[in-house]
Amino acid sequence: AQKITxxxxxxxxxxxxxxxxxxxxDTSDPSYGLFWYKQPSSGEMIFLIxxxxxxxxxxxxxxxxxxxxxxxxSANLVISASxxxxxxxxxxxxxxxxxxxxxxxxxxxxxxxxx
Amino acid sequence: DTEVTQTPKHLVMGMTNKKSLKCEQHMGHRAMYWYKQxxxxxxxxxxxxxxxxxxxxxxxxxxxxxxxxxxxxxxLHLHAxxxxxxxxxxxxxxxxxxxxxxxxxxxxxxxxxxVL
Numbered sequence: 398a399q400k401i402t403x404x405x406x407x408x409x410x411x412x413x414x415x416x417x418x419x420x421x422x423d424t425s426d427p428s429y430g431l432f433w434y435k436q437p438s439s440g441e442m443i444f445l446i447x448x449x450x451x452x453x454x455x456x457x458x459x460x461x462x463x464x465x466x467x468x469x470x471s472a473n474l475v476i477s478a479s480x481x482x483x484x485x486x487x488x489x490x491x492x493x494x495x496x497x498x499x500x501x502x503x504x505x506x507x508x509x510x511x512x
Numbered sequence: 513d514t515e516v517t518q519t520p521k522h523l524v525m526g527m528t529n530k531k532s533l534k535c536e537q538h539m540g541h542r543a544m545y546w547y548k549q550x551x552x553x554x555x556x557x558x559x560x561x562x563x564x565x566x567x568x569x570x571x572x573x574x575x576x577x578x579x580x581x582x583x584x585x586x587x588l589h590l591h592a593x594x595x596x597x598x599x600x601x602x603x604x605x606x607x608x609x610x611x612x613x614x615x616x617x618x619x620x621x622x623x624x625x626x627v628l
Binding site: 428429430432434439440441442443444447449450488492493498499500501502503504505 | 543545553554555557560562567568600602604606608613614615616617618619620621622624
């Protein structure tokens with residue numbers, strides 16, 4: 398069974414600083430995908446970044462990068478130059494590649510950016 | 513159009529009411545999903561439709577009845593709900609390429625449901 402763990406219930410960061418949100422996962426499937434979603438107070442889940450299990454390089458999308466350490470089964474999200482609008486819940490999620498339609502989420506980290 | 517549209521945004525219903533949640537996408541996606549999210553918790557998968565057929569039911573009580581009338585529409589029919597069913601109900605879609613672990617889900621903004 399797959400499992401996603403986010404150990405940080407809440408994080409604070411000052412505007413313009415970088416912050417790392419932790420995510421570890423557990424799966425026996427060699428093919429899987431890891432996702433980060435942002436959920437502001439409006440409720441919508443916004444896709445941020447994706448990392449595939451066979452990808453050789455860490456994914457980057459603008460101010461978002463993913464620190465993928467396959468041997469440690471971790472996929473931490475790094476947000477550079479934090480902005481006030483980054484304040485939201487952040488969910489790590491995983492999807493296995495054996496034809497399953499399931500995207501399973503971790504418990505989330507609430508990020509608060511202060512001026 | 514890269515949107516998943518959910519209506520209504522808010523719904524209040526009594527335990528004897530029958531109501532429906534609606535979800536629509538026009539991205540040509542062939543997989544559609546219902547998630548339930550309680551406050552301060554992650555989304556939990558309820559149902560998955562693949563090519564208009566129900567492919568996953570995560571042991572959801574029968575008072576929740578999904579329907580996929582065509583590839584663009586997904587409904588969730590609600591009947592005899594309990595107060596503990598109050599939650600944010602999120603719809604999502606994905607292109608659905610079988611075995612593709614890299615398929616991201618596109619989410620709607622959800623329906624906030626309150627059962628009195």
